[in-house]
Amino acid sequence: MTTAPMSGAGDLRLAWRFALREMRGGLRGFVIFLLCLTLGVASIAAVNSVSTMMTEGITREGRTILGGDMRFGLNGREASAEEQAFLARYGEVSPIGSLRSMARLPDGLNQTLAEVKAVGPLYPLFGAAETDGGAPLADLLAERNGRFGAVAAPEFFDRLGIQPGATVRVGSIEVELRARLVREPDVLSDGFIFAPRLMVSLPALAASQLVQPGSLVEYDYKLRFSDPATDPAAVEAEANRQFPQAGWSIRDASRAAPSLQRNIERFSQFLTLVGLTALIVGGVGIANAVGAYLDAKRTVIATFKSLGAGGRFVVAIYLFQILVLSTIGVALGLVLGAIAPFGAARFLEAQIPVAAEAGIYPGALALAAAFGYLTALCFAILPLGRTRDVAATALFRSSEEPSLRRIRWSYALTALVLAALIAGLAFLMASDKTVAGVFLVATAVAFAILRVVAEAIRRIARRLPRVRSTPLRLAIGNIHRPGALTASVVLSLGLGLTLLVALATIDNGLRREIGTGLAARAPAFFFVDIQNNEIDPFRQEISQLAPGSTLEAVPMLRGRITQLNGVPVGQVNVPPEGxxxxxxxxxxxYAATAPENTSLTDGEWWPADYAGEPLVSFAAQEGQELGLEVGQTITVNVLGREITARIANFRVVEWESLSINFVMVFSPNAFAGAPHAWLATLDIPNTTAETERTVLREISNSFPAVTTVRVKDALDAVNALVAQLALAIRAAAAVALVASVLVLSGALAAGNRARVHDAVVLKTLGATRATLIRAYVTEYMALGTATAAFAIAAGALAAWYVVARIMRLPFAFDAPLALSTLVVALVLTVGFGLAGTWRVLGQRAAPVLREL
Structure with a gap:
């Protein structure tokens, strides 16, 4: 029998009418379809909406966050009179000095590390610094009766166990704490701080004698334009032209908090890719749901064919239905994603001091909608394509398996094009193309390997020797028979469990490394800003306080790379990782001889009495990422002086050891006569809390200008940050698990029709319900175990790549996590399998046997 092809808009209108008419019966069979699509779209829309809300908040409040229209930063020195006069030409200038220091009680019995910020009378130029007393900041910091005032973060008071009105020593002076600092408008522009804020005036900082030659102090000059139309780019260009050796870092309000913005972009990309993975996992459920729905419509399709409908006409009918259902699922996901910023705004404001004004973000929603439609069509097109070849004889016989019908190349090509569009969109929206590329390749490889795993399971089951146990024999037959659930279960469960294992392993590994690994390898203390004339007395003091300890001290300066091989760094194309x-x-x-345990990968160290052109030893991995080679040059600005050095060698740097490591180690003649301080680490074998408290107290009292950082406190601060990130990682893992559960449900539901036939025939031949249940339990346990084994291996491999190659931390396999994954897989497959099969076992035989 021949069928007429589709022709023109008239046939499309007729197909649309048939599609709507068929949908009057409801959406039965498409619950999994809608849930999978809604979950994936909602996660992508929510992540990108919240990210956009935060980014726009930073941009909107750029001047308040930066503390001015522009910021000119200098390390280790104040701006000269000429430089300050240049800035004053454009408007009001508010100078700020920042450094870390110890703050001590007058009796010396307690102390804490503090982030000291010294401000001028114009601070802040934008926004307001809020205190619990409400008094003007200038009054709180002013000198009264020979004593300067200060305000501090609530954590500062908690650490020292004091209240406003108390006095603390900072450097060589005592300051009176007159209020708690509730809000600091420009704190985000200062980057990550892990000690509580102590704010004083600039005269107080000068009187404290904390700033010495070589001290790690940063001066920021915040500028508010007198003419709002002033172009920041023109001011920056003129500043660099007039003061080419200044070495200042310049930012305007459009880049108020670049570090935070980069972190938001990266984390948003990570969660978007996880959401896309959940959506792709859900795509398998979409394919199963569409396949099961169309399989149930075989008699309707056969009726269309009997009445002369063409294959394209039938495909159009069900394509319209899929588009309508996709629109419903995408719309539900977009609604959930759109309301996410309103729920997240208050929580984020408590964590990040930015006014998060929630709203609707069309760009984020459009991206999620595009991913949703592309994924739905990509996974639905192959089942749709099979409807074209449903024969009219299916009206009288229902034994044909839809999965056995061949796929026309045009539909397979369309699915590949849609998959390429999904990959291209994910790649284009990613800020880190390398991570996005690895994700896309890994997803494609996972799909391919899961197909291979499923086929391998079927082949192994087919070649197993015949067993006497009836349930076991039935289970083995169910795994390898035509139309078996093997491929659907392995694919649906494997992707979700792989993502779950990867995310959980990364989370556990990160916590273990920071909580125990780093703490075990790291020194007990870091000491910063030890002056040249103090280094010998400092060594003697340490030897008395902690006998048997190891003190490592090196000279330290601060410098910024300005040129690579004579090319300004702003013109160099550098990969994100470097x-x-x-x-x-x-x-x-600088060092005359190679430090202990130095391992050179290329080049040689200079002689101890070297006196030629400046040389530098560069970290090997970072040098490779920057494309540097031995013999090339780098230019570094140190204290306003440009120093060009030739790369003499590359060396291995183990950052995770938390010992003294530098990207650049120069030959001593490079900094001849330059003022500098010393950096030291102290390792105390078998240290106790009491020993550490004694060292901290005595060093703070004997060397008030030396900043002491207790490594445990620093790790606690990092742990708190990781704990917040872990919440998002666990949420992402939960999304992946929910997607897997939905897809597994859909896969098992899609196979129920064939199960009905099998169960009826076997029961007719004498099989009991108990025998069938044991057979199905055995089948599901075998599939769950095999899938979990793959997920453990693939997830561990993905976690290793992230932890070892991207985070550069030691990786350890988590056996309890592997065992829990196996249990989850078995519970899901057996539980959902039996839940769907129980109804199948209760089917009456007569209606089914009539169709065979």
Whole structure:
């Protein structure tokens, strides 16, 4: 029998009418379809909406966050009179000095590390610094009766166990704490701080004698334009032209908090990719749901064919239905994603001091909608394509398996094009193309491997010797028979469990490394800003306080790389993984001989009495990422002086050890006569809390200008940050698990029709319900175990890549996590399998046997 092809808009209108008419019966069979699509779209829309809300908030309040229209930063020195006069030409200038220091009680019995911020009378130029007393900041910081005032963060008071009105020593002076600092408008522009804020005036900082030659102090000059039309780019260009050796870092309000913005972008990308993974996992459920729905419509399709409908006409009918259902699912996901910023705004404001004004973000919603429609069509097109070849004879016989019908190449090509569009969109929206590329490749490889795993399970089951146990024999037959659930279960459960294992392993590994690994390898203390004339007395003091300890001390300066091989860094194309070396200032040192345990990968160390052109030893991995080679040059600005050094060698740097490490180690003649301080670490074997408290107290009292950082306190601060990130990682893992559960439900539901036939025939031949249940339990346990084994291996491999290659931390396999994954897989497969099969076992035989 021949069928007429589709022709023109008239046939499309007729197909649309048939599609709507068929949908009057409801959406039965498409619950999994809608849930999978809604979950994936909602996660992508929510993540990108919240990210956009935060980014727009930073942009909107850029001047308040930055503390001015522009910020000119200098490390280790104040701006000269000429530089300050230049800035004053454009408007009001508010100078700020920042450094870390110890704050002590007058009796010396307690102390804490503090982030000291010294401000001028114009601070803040934008926004307001809020205190619990409400008094003007200038009055609170003013000198009264020979004593300067100060305000501090609530945590500062808690650490010292004091209240406003108390006095603390900072450097060589005592300051009176007159209020708690509730809100600091420009704190985000200062980057990450892990000690509580102590705010004083600039005269107080000068009187404290904390600032010495080589001290790690940063001066920021916040500028508010007298003419709002002033172009920041023109001011920056003129500043660099007039003061090419200044070495200042310049930002305007459009880049108020670049570090925070980069972190938001990266985390948003990570969660978007996880959401896309959940959506792709859900795509398998979409394919199963569409396949099961169309399989149930075989008699309707056969009726259309019997009445002369063409294959394209039938496909059009069900394509319209899929588009309508996709629109419902996408719309539900977009609604959930759109309301996410309103729920997240208050929580985020408590964590990040930015006024998060929630709203509707069309760009984020459009991206999620595009992913939703593309994924739905990509996974639905192959089942749709099979409807074209349903024969009219299906009206009288229902034994044909839809999965056995061949796929026309045009539909397979369309599915590949849609998959390529999904991959291209994910790649284009990613800020880190490398991570996005690895994700896309890993997803494609996972799909391919899961197909291979499913086929391998079927082949192994087919070649197993015949067993006498009836349930076991039935279970083995169910795994390898035509139309078996093997491929659907392995694919649906494997992707979700792989993502779950990867995310959980990353979370556990990160917590273990920071909580125990780093703490075990790290020194007990870091000491910063030890002056040249103090280094010998400092060594003697440490030897008395902690006998048997190891003190490592090196000279330290701050410098910023300005040129690579004579090319300004702003004109160099640097991959994201190496860009951090060029952002801001880096600690640098010098050494006549190679430090202990130095491992060179290329080049040679200079002689101990070297006196030629400046040379530098560069970190090997960072140098490779920047594309540097031995013999090339780098230019570093240190204290306003440009120093060009030739790369003499590359060396291995183990950052995770938390020992003294530098990207750049120079030959001593590079900094001849330059003022500098010393950096030291103290390792105390078998240290106790009492020993650490004694060292901290005595060093703070004997060397008030030395900043003491207790490594445990620093790790606690990092742990708190990781704990917040872990919440998002666990939420992402939960999304992946829910998607897997939905897809598994859909896969098992899709196979129920064939199960009905099998159960009826077997029961007719004498099989009992108990025998069938044992057979199905055995089948589901075998599939769950095999899938969990793959998920453990693939998830561990993905976690290793993230932890070892991206985070550069030691990786350890988590056996309890592997066992829990196996249990989850078995519970899901057996539980959902039996839940769907129980209804199948209760089917009456007569109606089914009539169709065979």
């Amino acid at each position: 860009a951090w070396v060029l952002r801001g200032d880096r600690g640098v040192t």
